[in-house]
Amino acid sequence: MPEGDTIHFAANRIRPVLEGHVPDALETPHPRFGRDRWPERLRGRAVRSVDAHGKHLFLRFEGGLTIHSHLRMSGSWRVLTQAASPPGTGDRGAGWPRSQRSAWLRVRRGEREVLQFNGPVLELMTDSRTRLDRRMAGLGPDILAPELDTDRVLRRLREDDPTRPIGDALLDQRTIAGIGNLWKVEGCFLARIDPWRPTGKVSDAEVLAILSETRPRMQQSALDGIQDRFKVIYGKAGRPCPRCGAGGIHSTVQARGQWDDNRPTFWCPRCQS
Numbered sequence: 001m002p003e004g005d006t007i008h009f010a011a012n013r014i015r016p017v018l019e020g021h022v023p024d025a026l027e028t029p030h031p032r033f034g035r036d037r038w039p040e041r042l043r044g045r046a047v048r049s050v051d052a053h054g055k056h057l058f059l060r061f062e063g064g065l066t067i068h069s070h071l072r073m074s075g076s077w078r079v080l081t082q083a084a085s086p087p088g089t090g091d092r093g094a095g096w097p098r099s100q101r102s103a104w105l106r107v108r109r110g111e112r113e114v115l116q117f118n119g120p121v122l123e124l125m126t127d128s129r130t131r132l133d134r135r136m137a138g139l140g141p142d143i144l145a146p147e148l149d150t151d152r153v154l155r156r157l158r159e160d161d162p163t164r165p166i167g168d169a170l171l172d173q174r175t176i177a178g179i180g181n182l183w184k185v186e187g188c189f190l191a192r193i194d195p196w197r198p199t200g201k202v203s204d205a206e207v208l209a210i211l212s213e214t215r216p217r218m219q220q221s222a223l224d225g226i227q228d229r230f231k232v233i234y235g236k237a238g239r240p241c242p243r244c245g246a247g248g249i250h251s252t253v254q255a256r257g258q259w260d261d262n263r264p265t266f267w268c269p270r271c272q273s
């Protein structure tokens with residue numbers, strides 16, 4: 001699932017290919033970019049930096065232009081090493097995962113190619129717009145920032161509706177950026193907090209416990225890209241609780257949609273309170 005760790009993993013893979021270099025080629029194969037002229041606008045410009053904040057990824061070019069990406073549920077980034085192929089054959093070599101038309105962006109340097117598939121948010125903007133755009137300007141601290149500003153997270157959480165379930169409040173990117181539905185579910189489980197408990201009844205220490213369980217796992221996933229191994233309870237509705245459901249104790253994982261977005265929430269009513 002594209003959550004903060006997925007995006008940081010992508011940035012960590014793209015950075016050594018592009019940062020500090022002028023790409024050899026940049027293309028936007030998808031028809032939606034027909035008149036946008038990205039190749040002309042970015043030609044000859046080096047990539048200053050590749051960074052992520054929460055679920056947003058930025059390729060920042062010289063000259064004050066930045067490509068902004070948000071994958072939502074459908075997009076993905078890939079970094080491939082192209083097998084040598086005779087020019088003009090159209091052979092993309094091994095590892096080309098999908099049809100060429102589904103790539104929205106291709107940036108090549110040497111034998112390596114950075115690809116973005118299926119957007120759905122992929123836009124070229126000025127640096128100043130990346131700072132002012134309300135989707136980015138309002139973001140809370142990134143759970144994967146080198147130093148997590150927990151005071152600010154708590155302050156923003158306490159400004160939120162205290163009747164909102166804690167599981168849902170953790171998804172609010174204005175409070176903390178990078179947690180998606182998977183990490184919300186696993187974080188609440190790890191800290192033994194019922195995701196349905198109103199935020200006003202969750203202590204600061206309990207919120208910090210959720211963050212301190214979640215952050216190192218997300219950091220690991222951002223390094224190696226293996227998110228699935230942290231799925232302990234997510235998607236396990238109806239099965240015995242992996243913590244307290246053994247030894248004859250009847251405790252099964254529950255599932256129900258939560259709050260406005262109706263995101264599926266998994267929890268154990270016995271060991272999460």
Ligand SMILES: [Zn+2]
Pocket residue numbers: 241242243244245251268269270271272
């Ligand atoms: Zn349990």
